[in-house]
Amino acid sequence: MNGNPLLIILGPTASGKTRLAVQLADAIGTQQTENARQTRNHKVRSGNIARAEIISADSRQVFKGMDIGTGKDLNEYKINGKLIPYHLIDIKQAGDHYNVNEFKEDFYAVFNELTAKNILPILCGGTGMYIHSLLQQHEYTAIPVNETLRLSLKALTIEDLRSHLSAYPHEFTGHADLSSHKRLIRAIEISNYLKYNTLIKPERPVINPLIIGLESEVILRRNRIAVRLEARFKAGMIEEVKTLLDRGISKDMLTFYGLEYKFIAAYLFGEMDLTELKEKLTIAICQYAKRQMTFFRKMEKDGVYIHWLKSDNPQELVQQALAVYQGHFNAFV
Numbered sequence: 001m002n003g004n005p006l007l008i009i010l011g012p013t014a015s016g017k018t019r020l021a022v023q024l025a026d027a028i029g030t031q032q033t034e035n036a037r038q039t040r041n042h043k044v045r046s047g048n049i050a051r052a053e054i055i056s057a058d059s060r061q062v063f064k065g066m067d068i069g070t071g072k073d074l075n076e077y078k079i080n081g082k083l084i085p086y087h088l089i090d091i092k093q094a095g096d097h098y099n100v101n102e103f104k105e106d107f108y109a110v111f112n113e114l115t116a117k118n119i120l121p122i123l124c125g126g127t128g129m130y131i132h133s134l135l136q137q138h139e140y141t142a143i144p145v146n147e148t149l150r151l152s153l154k155a156l157t158i159e160d161l162r163s164h165l166s167a168y169p170h171e172f173t174g175h176a177d178l179s180s181h182k183r184l185i186r187a188i189e190i191s192n193y194l195k196y197n198t199l200i201k202p203e204r205p206v207i208n209p210l211i212i213g214l215e216s217e218v219i220l221r222r223n224r225i226a227v228r229l230e231a232r233f234k235a236g237m238i239e240e241v242k243t244l245l246d247r248g249i250s251k252d253m254l255t256f257y258g259l260e261y262k263f264i265a266a267y268l269f270g271e272m273d274l275t276e277l278k279e280k281l282t283i284a285i286c287q288y289a290k291r292q293m294t295f296f297r298k299m300e301k302d303g304v305y306i307h308w309l310k311s312d313n314p315q316e317l318v319q320q321a322l323a324v325y326q327g328h329f330n331a332f333v
Helices: 017-038 100-116 128-135 147-153 158-165 181-196 218-234 237-246 251-257 259-268 274-301 314-329
Strands: 005-010 051-056 119-125 208-215 307-310
Touching: 005 017, 005 128, 005 314, 017 051, 017 119, 017 208, 017 314, 051 100, 100 119, 100 128, 119 128, 128 274, 147 181, 158 181, 208 314, 218 237, 218 274, 237 251, 237 259, 251 259, 259 274, 307 314
Parallel strands: 005 119, 005 208, 051 119, 208 307
Antiparallel strands: none
């Protein structure tokens, strides 16, 4: 097998990413155990993966106590009487911040550890920015926020920001996305930092990725979102948000976390009734899923190859994903 393999499972919310990742981890481990038996010395042949573990690429499942709203069902990692090990879940306290650079540091720490043990890392999640930062080696994520600069730029128009950015050397601005106010300010922030500082790039392992994307018809995706959301309400999602508020997590922070936490916090503060909450939240999650797919398509335009599979039939999906995995890594020869 090629060095530093990484299997990535991505897709929009409610596409079944975790379920597929767990099934693949189980199948890969089972197959390798069988291969070991066939060698009669119970050793997996050199170059093959002994087993697989999952690394989460979810920007909110890192927080403790944010379980129902983030879909953090740890029972999903149990299959055939065993628990598939998982990483980067429940590593921060609710109320904290977590950013893409922290994710990269945490990811590489786990990735290096698993690879050294001949364990296949399966990166699973829908936070496209996290995944893309690994595949494109986005080192600018390490550049810190400059609140003073941001405040000075906040009132400028997009045209003004573009003009401001053009004053910096092209070597600092070639990365820039000029499409939005927020991204232009970040581009200026990066360029300003590079003007006065040298960015030290850490040594990273060269990853050999296989990316499997899950997609489905829009109507089916919307139905899944609606059914799953209702199940989460029944499971106590409103009570979870109330508990976070009671623990001292501010409404502003819950709004920052977005979607379920933003809308339920507004409901608990009397800004909408239950019917309005469910309607608005369903629409917002559907819009979020659409934005996720748009981001994944952008990744493809940036040269990232994604093997898209339909998630309509879970049983067929596992076999299709295994075939893609075997074909790419040639793991079972």
